[in-house]
C-alpha cells in the first residue's frame with residue numbers, strides 16, 4: 001500500500017509522535033487498528049548520552065505488528081549520531097530513526113533543536129548524514145513548513161535531507177509560530193509530493209476520513225499521520241484505511257468506546273504501573289467520550305478523580321447506565 005526503504009507498509013495511516021502520549025502502551029493499543037508504522041515520543045540525544053533513566057525508558061520497547069521508529073531531537077550531527085549508536089546497542093526492536101525538526105516548545109527551540117532546525121537546512125542534511133553513517137536503518141525526518149510565514153524553508157530542508165539520504169519526510173503543515181493552532185496550511189504545499197523524490201507523509205488536524213482524503217489530495221502525500229484526532233478515536237485509523245480499500249466506515253458507539261477506553265487503560269497500567277498510568281490517563285480517557293450526550297460530567301470526573309483502575313470502571317459503568325436509560329425513554 002505504501003513503502004519506504006525496505007519497509008513495506010500495509011496501511012496509509014501513521015501514528016504521530018506525541019510527547020507524553022505515545023508511550024509503548026499507547027502504541028501497542030493503537031497498532032491493532034492497522035497502523036502503517038508508529039514513532040516514539042521525542043527522545044533527547046543528550047538524555048541518552050548522559051544515561052538519563054527516564055530518557056532510556058523511551059527507547060525500551062517490544063516489537064509490535066507495525067514497525068516502530070525512535071524519534072530523536074538534538075542540534076548537532078555528532079550527538080545525534082552518538083544517540084543512534086546508543087539506541088542500536090540498547091534495543092534490537094528499533095526499525096528506523098526519525099529526526100524531530102518541528103517541536104515548537106521554547107526550551108527546545110532556544111537550544112537550537114526541534115523547529116529551530118528549520119532555520120538551517122544545511123544542518124538538517126548534516127544531521128541525517130551523520131546518523132546514516134552509524135546505522136543501516138532508515139532515517140526519516142519530521143518537519144514543519146518553516147519557522148514563520150516569512151521563513152518557509154520546507155523545500156530547502158527537504159532538498160538537503162533527501163541529498164543526505166533520508167528515506168521519508170513527514171510534514172506538519174503549520175509553522176513554528178502557528179504552534180498547534182488554526183487550520184493546517186495544506187494549500188501552501190499543494191502538489192508537494194510531485195516535487196519530491198522520497199515519500200511524503202502529511203500531518204495536521206486529521207480528525208475524520210474526509211480530513212485525511214483532503215490532506216492527501218491537496219498535497220499528493222503517500223500517507224497521513226494521525227495525532228490529536230485519533231486520541232480516543234482509534235477507529236479513525238481503521239476507517240481511513242477502509243475508505244482507501246473501498247470498504248465501509250463505522251460510526252463510534254458507546255459500548256465499543258468504553259471497551260477501548262478500558263483496554264488502553266490496561267495497556268498503560270502494564271507499562272507504567274497503576275498509579276502513574278491513571279495520572280497520565282486523566283488527560284486521555286476523556287477523549288473517548290467526545291460527542292456523546294451529557295458526557296461533560298463524566299469527562300470532568302475522569303480528568304480529576306482517576307486514581308485507580310476501579311475508579312475508571314465505576315465511572316464508565318455509571319455513564320453507561322445513564323446513557324442506556326436515556327435511550328430507553
Ligand SMILES: Cc1cc2nc3c(=O)[nH]c(=O)nc-3n(C[C@H](O)[C@H](O)[C@H](O)COP(=O)(O)O)c2cc1C
Nearest residue numbers: 016017018019041042142172203204205206227228
Ligand atoms: C501533546 C502533543 C505532543 C507532541 N509531541 C510531538 C513529538 O514528540 N514529536 C513530534 O514530532 N511531534 C509532536 N507533536 C506533533 C504531532 O506529531 C502532530 O504533528 C501535530 O499535533 C499535528 O497534528 P494534529 O493537528 O492532527 O494534532 C505533538 C503534538 C501534541 C498535541
